[in-house]
Amino acid sequence: DAMVIQNPRYQVTQFGKPVTLSCSQTLNHNVMYWYQQKSSQAPKLLFHYYDKDFNNEADTPDNFQSRRPNTSFCFLDIRSPGLGDAAMYLCATSRVDHRDEQFFGPGTRLTVL
Amino acid sequence: AQKITQTQPGMFVQEKEAVTLDCTYDTSDQSYGLFWYKQPSSGEMIFLIYQGSYDEQNATEGRYSLNFQKARKSANLVISASQLGDSAMYFCAMREYPDYKLSFGAGTTVTVRA
Numbered sequence: 001d002a003m004v005i006q007n008p009r010y011q012v013t014q015f016g017k018p019v020t021l022s023c024s025q026t027l028n029h030n031v032m033y034w035y036q037q038k039s040s041q042a043p044k045l046l047f048h049y050y051d052k053d054f055n056n057e058a059d060t061p062d063n064f065q066s067r068r069p070n071t072s073f074c075f076l077d078i079r080s081p082g083l084g085d086a087a088m089y090l091c092a093t094s095r096v097d098h099r100d101e102q103f104f105g106p107g108t109r110l111t112v113l
Numbered sequence: 114a115q116k117i118t119q120t121q122p123g124m125f126v127q128e129k130e131a132v133t134l135d136c137t138y139d140t141s142d143q144s145y146g147l148f149w150y151k152q153p154s155s156g157e158m159i160f161l162i163y164q165g166s167y168d169e170q171n172a173t174e175g176r177y178s179l180n181f182q183k184a185r186k187s188a189n190l191v192i193s194a195s196q197l198g199d200s201a202m203y204f205c206a207m208r209e210y211p212d213y214k215l216s217f218g219a220g221t222t223v224t225v226r227a
Contacts, residue, residue, distance in 0.1 A: 031213055033214075040202075040220070040222075041219070041220075042204060042217035042218060042219055042220055043158070043204075043217055045214060045215075048214065050213075088156050090156075090158060092158070094213060096213045099146070099165065100213075101148055101160040101163060102158075102160070102215060103160070104150075104157055104158035104159075104160075105157070106155070106156060106157045107156040107157060109156065
C-alpha cells in the first residue's frame, strides 16, 4: 500500500545531542511537510518542501533543519535538542490539487533527557 | 487571528449516538477547502472528510458528514452511530488556495462511552 513512513517511531536523545528523524513516501507527492505537535495541541508546521524548494515557517527555530535528497525522502535534523523540543514530529505529504488532503505518517515521538 | 476555531475541548458521547463537533473559520478568500482529521492516541492523523468552498452539497463519507454553512463560516462534523473506536482527538483544518498549507484548529477530544 502507498504510504508515509516515519523512522524511528520513538527516539530518545540527550540534551544537546543532534538527532535526525526520517520520513519516506511511496505516494510520489510533490509536497512534504514536517510538523511538531506537543501534547493536546494542534500540529505546528515547521517547514515544507515543494519538490526541491524549501519553505521555512517564520517562527521555526534555527535549531531545526531539513533535507530532501529526492522525492521519496525527507529528513528533520535537530541540531541541539532542548527539553522544549520533546514532542511528536509528524511528516505529511500532498499533491497540490484543490481537493487533495495531506497524508500523514505515524509520527516520531521524541524524548529529550 | 485564529483561522480555525474549535470551541469544544472535550466531549462525551454514548455509543450508537450521533455527535456534532463545531468548527468555525475565518477567511476572506473565496476559494478554500475545509478538512477534518482524526487523531487516535497512537498519534497518526487520519483524513476523514473534505468540503470545498464551492461545493453546493454537504460532504458525506460513511458515518461522517459535514454541515457546511458558508454564510456563517462554519463546517461542523457530524459522526453518526458513534463507536468506541471513534474515541480520539478531532481537528478541523482549512486550506486557502492557491496555498497548500493547512491551518489547524485546537482540536476536540471525543470520548465514546459504552
